Amino acid sequence: MLKRYLRLLGIQLKASGLLSLQYRAxxxxxxxxxxxxxxxxxxxxxxxxxxxxxxxxxxxGEALLVVGWFTLLQGVLEGAIxxxxxxxVEHIRKGTLDFVLLKPADAQFLxxxxxxxxxxxxxxxxxxxxxxxxxxxxxxxxxxPGLLASVLLLGTSTLLLYxxxxxxxxxxxxxxxxxNLTYLFSSIFDFARWPSNVFQGVGRGVLTWxxxxxIPLALMTTFxxxxxxxxxxxxxxxxAVVGAGLFxxxxxxxxxxxxxxxxxxxx
Amino acid sequence: xxxxxxxxxxxxxxxxxxxxxVAYRAEMLIWVLSTTMPLVNMVLWIAVxxxxxxxxxxxxxxxxxxxxxxxxxxxxxxxxxxxxxxxxKQGTLAMRLMRPISPLWAYGxxxxxxxxxxxxxxxxxxxxxxxxxxxxxxxQHAWQWGFFVLALVGGWAIAxxxxxxxxxLCFFLESSERVLEVWLVLFFVCSGYMYPVELLPPTLxxxxxxxxxxxxxxxxxxxxxxxxxxxESVRLLLAQWAWVAGLGAVAAVxxxxxxxxxxxxxx
Numbered sequence: 001m002l003k004r005y006l007r008l009l010g011i012q013l014k015a016s017g018l019l020s021l022q023y024r025a026x027x028x029x030x031x032x033x034x035x036x037x038x039x040x041x042x043x044x045x046x047x048x049x050x051x052x053x054x055x056x057x058x059x060x061g062e063a064l065l066v067v068g069w070f071t072l073l074q075g076v077l078e079g080a081i082x083x084x085x086x087x088x089v090e091h092i093r094k095g096t097l098d099f100v101l102l103k104p105a106d107a108q109f110l111x112x113x114x115x116x117x118x119x120x121x122x123x124x125x126x127x128x129x130x131x132x133x134x135x136x137x138x139x140x141x142x143x144x145p146g147l148l149a150s151v152l153l154l155g156t157s158t159l160l161l162y163x164x165x166x167x168x169x170x171x172x173x174x175x176x177x178x179x180n181l182t183y184l185f186s187s188i189f190d191f192a193r194w195p196s197n198v199f200q201g202v203g204r205g206v207l208t209w210x211x212x213x214x215i216p217l218a219l220m221t222t223f224x225x226x227x228x229x230x231x232x233x234x235x236x237x238x239x240a241v242v243g244a245g246l247f248x249x250x251x252x253x254x255x256x257x258x259x260x261x262x263x264x265x266x267x
Numbered sequence: 268x269x270x271x272x273x274x275x276x277x278x279x280x281x282x283x284x285x286x287x288x289v290a291y292r293a294e295m296l297i298w299v300l301s302t303t304m305p306l307v308n309m310v311l312w313i314a315v316x317x318x319x320x321x322x323x324x325x326x327x328x329x330x331x332x333x334x335x336x337x338x339x340x341x342x343x344x345x346x347x348x349x350x351x352x353x354x355x356k357q358g359t360l361a362m363r364l365m366r367p368i369s370p371l372w373a374y375g376x377x378x379x380x381x382x383x384x385x386x387x388x389x390x391x392x393x394x395x396x397x398x399x400x401x402x403x404x405x406x407q408h409a410w411q412w413g414f415f416v417l418a419l420v421g422g423w424a425i426a427x428x429x430x431x432x433x434x435x436l437c438f439f440l441e442s443s444e445r446v447l448e449v450w451l452v453l454f455f456v457c458s459g460y461m462y463p464v465e466l467l468p469p470t471l472x473x474x475x476x477x478x479x480x481x482x483x484x485x486x487x488x489x490x491x492x493x494x495x496x497x498x499e500s501v502r503l504l505l506a507q508w509a510w511v512a513g514l515g516a517v518a519a520v521x522x523x524x525x526x527x528x529x530x531x532x533x534x
Contacts, residue, residue: 033448040455044308047462051321056314180297187301194307198314207310 008105009113016116023119031122034075038126041067041193056197063195064134065225069157070193072127073220076158077165077189079121084114085165086182089172097262108166108255131228142228149227149237156244157220161189163244163251164215170251170258192217195225219243276368277376284373284380292384299388302340308461309333322466328492331404332463334396335488338389340460342382343422343483347374348447351434356442360529371431371522378427393491406493414500415490418482421507425483428514431522438525453478459485465494479514482507 020026045067049060058066088111091097100110135141142150168185191199191211196218199207211217219240226232288295312329315321324332351374354360363370396404406412433450436443455461457480464472464481475481486507489495495503 029445033445036449036452040452040461043456044311044461047466048311048315050468051466052315055311180294180301183301184297187303190303190307191310194311198311200314202310202313 005105005109008109012113013116017118020116020118026119027122030119031125034120034122034126038071038123038130041070056195056200058195058197059138061134061138062225062229064130064137065228066195066221067193068127068130068134069221069224070127071123071130072154073157073161073192074189075121075123075125075127077161077186078123079117079119081112081162081165082182083117083120084112085169087111087114088169089182092172092262101259101262107259108252112162112166143230146228146230146232149232150224153219153224153227153237153240156240157224159244159248160216160220163248166251166255170254173258173261188215189217192221196222216243216247273368273372277372280368280373280376281380284377285383287377288381288384295381295384299341299385302337304455304460305333305336305340312462322463324463324466327400331396331400331492332488334392334399335404335491336460336484338392338396339419339422339484339487339491341385341389342419343426343487345378345423345427345430347378347427347430348434348443350374350377351431352437352442352444352447355437355529364526364529374431375427378423403493405491410497411490411493411500414504415487417504418487418490418507421504421511422483422487424511425479425507425514428511428518429479432514432518435518435522435525438528454480454483457481458483459488463489476506479510482510 042064045060045063048055049063053059055063088097091100091111097111100114101107103110165185168181171181196208196211199205199211208218212219223232223236223240227237309329309332312321312324312333313326316324316326316329320326320328351360354363360370363373366373393405406415429450430447433443433447436446440446457464457475457478459481464475464485467475482503486503489503490500
């Protein structure tokens with residue numbers, strides 16, 4: 001079973017890879033635009049830390065790590081998650097989702113792997129570059145357990161991001177015109193670019209609570225950055241892994257519930 | 268295409284565009300909700316200003332500034348560049364060109380017709396700002412209100428004309444969406460959208476005073492929050508309208524030269 005799905009994933013990856021190779025020049029144009037957009041995340045940091053050495057216990061280098069994680073996850077989102085799931089919305093609108101549902105494999109798996117855009121993942125490289133810059137600014141390197149924990153958290157962050165996306169796409173079965181819901185999603189994700197401690201002062205910590213438990217943005221960028229710095233408490237690590245698992249399970253249930261409501265558009 | 272026919276057509280164009288805006292109101296609401304950037308940055312600056320004010324900005328001033336930014340952004344905005352790119356690619360621009368009135372009027376009216384609905388969002392945000400910050404969130408004198416309206420109209424004109432100029436570049440480049448992205452990044456960084464421009468170091472601020480971006484968002488916001496005295500306001504407004512005139516000339520030239528190269532595909 002698992003082997004079959006791995007093979008399927010391989011085939012889907014190969015198809016997307018071949019398609020991207022036809023548009024090799026995109027590597028440069030996407031790369032340059034990605035670097036440009038990264039600048040919009042960095043500019044406020046430069047201005048803020050020009051005024052203050054330390055904000056809510058985060059200095060410039062540490063906050064830079066959070067921006068690095070934000071950029072990296074944006075790369076994952078735009079390269080691996082967005083292209084497929086935008087396709088689902090199109091399928092639902094046109095009624096061509098029928099063809100996917102007819103295939104003898106899990107529909108969620110098929111729609112989530114239908115399209116990858118490797119060039120869009122340039123942000124992953126930019127994110128890694130930011131990590132290196134941040135640690136050279138801090139004048140030290142991350143510890144090995146810290147790095148391992150952050151790699152584990154990269155997995156949970158991706159899982160969370162993907163689950164949130166599945167939830168957004170499930171909404172497409174109900175409201176159809178969902179293509180700008182994807183923009184809404186990215187703009188909410190924008191809140192993940194600062195360390196979550198920044199939100200403490202707003203509404204007596206309600207915002208921190210929301211971004212940890214309801215829309216788990218803090219888990220995605222702040223936790224891995226703290227893990228790299230070696231100051232993430234072990235119980236938070238366990239909490240993040242368990243929480244991401246629960247979240248993924250929940251979104252799977254919502255997806256199954258939504259797809260049962262799908263009525264083909266054509267007939 | 269005399270001035271009289273154009274004038275006669277405008278009310279009808281406006282009515283049609285308004286009906287369209289009402290029909291797609293849910294979509295507009297999602298666009299409005301995706302304007303999270305001012306709020307993302309507001310949260311950061313509140314955290315920065317918690318202990319001591321930054322420049323002349325206290326916590327409350329930042330709330331006022333960014334809520335004003337949110338409101339102004341709803342009005343001083345345009346998406347004509349996307350529209351032009353899309354219609355040129357689809358060939359549907361041909362339909363617009365057959366009408367005895369320049370398509371630019373239609374694009375402009377489409378934006379203007381959105382104002383009533385967008386005001387429904389912007390006005391409550393300003394009222395919220397008054398409730399949170401107090402009376403200083405809005406101008407105290409009649410002349411300041413007048414200047415604010417002038418600055419807002421100028422800001423919209425800059426957004427619209429720049430969009431037309433960039434959109435019309437697609438007649439030469441096949442697609443000018445990348446150019447638009449570069450413009451947007453510069454807009455984010457230089458316009459006062461992410462931080463008040465007066466917090467930048469003096470050399471950068473001089474540079475930004477010469478660029479068009481800060482006149483699109485920053486100036487209307489500063490007029491609304493009463494940042495400047497009479498003389499400084501007049502100087503900045505003159506600079507803004509000089510940019511409106513300049514961009515208007517550029518947009519007219521690029522459009523008229525570009526549209527000659529247009530060849531519709533299909534029928």
